[in-house]
Amino acid sequence: DVARRELRGMWLATVANTDWPSRPGLSAAAQRDELAARLDEAVERRLNAVFLQVRPTADALWPSPYEPWAACLTGTQGKDPGWDPLGTAVREAHDRGLELHAWFNPYRVANHTDPGRLAASHPARRNPGWVVPYGGRLYYNPGLPEVRAFVQDAMLDAVRRYDVDAVHWDDYFYPYPVAGQDFADGAAYAAHGADFPDRAAWRRDNTDRLVRETAERLAALKPGVRFGISPFGVWRNAATDPAGSPTRAGVQTYDDLYADTRGWIRNGWIDYVVPQLYWHIGNAAADYAALVPWWSETVRGTGVDLFIGEALYKCGDPAQPEAWQDPAELSRHLDFAARYDQVRGHVYFSAKSVAADRIGAMDRLVADHYRSRTRPPGGVR
Numbered sequence: 342d343v344a345r346r347e348l349r350g351m352w353l354a355t356v357a358n359t360d361w362p363s364r365p366g367l368s369a370a371a372q373r374d375e376l377a378a379r380l381d382e383a384v385e386r387r388l389n390a391v392f393l394q395v396r397p398t399a400d401a402l403w404p405s406p407y408e409p410w411a412a413c414l415t416g417t418q419g420k421d422p423g424w425d426p427l428g429t430a431v432r433e434a435h436d437r438g439l440e441l442h443a444w445f446n447p448y449r450v451a452n453h454t455d456p457g458r459l460a461a462s463h464p465a466r467r468n469p470g471w472v473v474p475y476g477g478r479l480y481y482n483p484g485l486p487e488v489r490a491f492v493q494d495a496m497l498d499a500v501r502r503y504d505v506d507a508v509h510w511d512d513y514f515y516p517y518p519v520a521g522q523d524f525a526d527g528a529a530y531a532a533h534g535a536d537f538p539d540r541a542a543w544r545r546d547n548t549d550r551l552v553r554e555t556a557e558r559l560a561a562l563k564p565g566v567r568f569g570i571s572p573f574g575v576w577r578n579a580a581t582d583p584a585g586s587p588t589r590a591g592v593q594t595y596d597d598l599y600a601d602t603r604g605w606i607r608n609g610w611i612d613y614v615v616p617q618l619y620w621h622i623g624n625a626a627a628d629y630a631a632l633v634p635w636w637s638e639t640v641r642g643t644g645v646d647l648f649i650g651e652a653l654y655k656c657g658d659p660a661q662p663e664a665w666q667d668p669a670e671l672s673r674h675l676d677f678a679a680r681y682d683q684v685r686g687h688v689y690f691s692a693k694s695v696a697a698d699r700i701g702a703m704d705r706l707v708a709d710h711y712r713s714r715t716r717p718p719g720g721v722r
Contacts, residue, residue, distance in 0.1 A: 395445060
């Protein structure tokens, strides 16, 4: 049976060695073998796209003139791993009929607050005024035009060098709020925020600029490369904004992360969106069955493809609600989403869970929905 074209993806996270490499400091050959095994697992599950995190903490999985080699490879940021992971991943993915979406994190610098632990050459050490410590981590300040230009240059270098299928971002723009802490961008706001009614509007404009400028530069550099973002699953709750979703989520991207995800879709700045709908069907605060229709309506008529981010990692996790102990939960998600024409596929977090498949939820989903391979929509492969 020829399946309808749809995206079937998995995220392959490298930050803190989440999915790959299994630990820092493996030989180049061992790293390559592990990467090939992850790609083979995607093929076995009849997936057709891999979202590889190539810039986890303002460092790089390719020989970048802008940023040091990623710490997740060798254990030492800036140390050459002896091979080119991104170049290899693109070639190996394409050889297997998989799209390779290069996943970048724009602003995260470190999962600690000590600049002295960064590689000596790290741009965050050379430009200490670019960096804000917050919630036990270091971030580039999105309010500085020179930071926005730099992170775009660093990310687009990978597009210039490699035949990636897409530029992909996750849900981190301004950091998730930490109780009792302020993101110290007062000086940047004083310098650049005069045209805005308040700091929130200025911050949202900063994020908008990053998205819009990246879209424009990407289209000029390689028009065939797609641009997609995977935001937290709630733009705003309906109680906050009548245009919002029928949810009561504790985080709203528009208000808390200064990310107007709905606006980017309506402005056509992105090619696809992958909201992280990491809740079960029937969740009281954020119901999967309430959010799929809302996102479907949001993309309708815009030309932006909608793929749903799925929380495979929750399946069989004893800390999760009862729904996630049922191996059929994710398969039911696909049944539900199939009722909405705007949904063009699903992406699973993350590769380790695709392989381990703790309670057989992935096996069940593949048996029910992925009986044959298919091509992603809009893709050229």
